[in-house]
Amino acid sequence: MAAATEENLLFPIPTLELNVCNPGEFACVDGSDCIPMRWRCDGDSQCRDDSDEVDCQNVACLGNDFKCDTGSCIPRRFVCDGAPDCDDGSDESRCKVRKQPPLQKPRTPTSAGKEVLPLSNNELRRRQGETQRQTVYQSYANTRHQIQATADPDR
Secondary structure (H helix, E strand, O other): HHHHHHHHOOOOOOOOOEEEEEOOEOOHHHHHOOOEEHHHOOOOOOOOOHHHHHHHHHHOOOOOEEEEEOOOEEEEEHHHOOOOOOOHHHHOOOOOOOOOOOOOOOOOOOOOOOOOOOOOOOOOOOOOOOEEEEEEEEEEOOOOOEEEEOOOOOO
């Protein structure tokens, strides 16, 4: 018996403690942690060994979630909302392009015969003759507008 104890001291036998996870939890491959299943393939690694973000293409999304092309899952309400939530943008890539609403023409033209389209209720107040250039992006796909605003000398 004494020889076996000496042998264990010379050649220690590694022990590995594994966590036993509850139903609905994911066991990290290294056995160090249990995480909620909804954190698996969410794009953020919670396991020390990153095993919760491996082989995500084969994971089914829960309930009403959307599966990104990378395999991660996001709430369906984030799909086609105009902002990419999937790392690869796949939640916005198959959206139908929304039609731009018709522009309303202003009631009075400028003295130069050009029409003015107000972009908001805010007024640009500048010194006479000063011009401000800016780019305005609308929430419509593939739409970009250039505007030029000039101060009204009558104000």
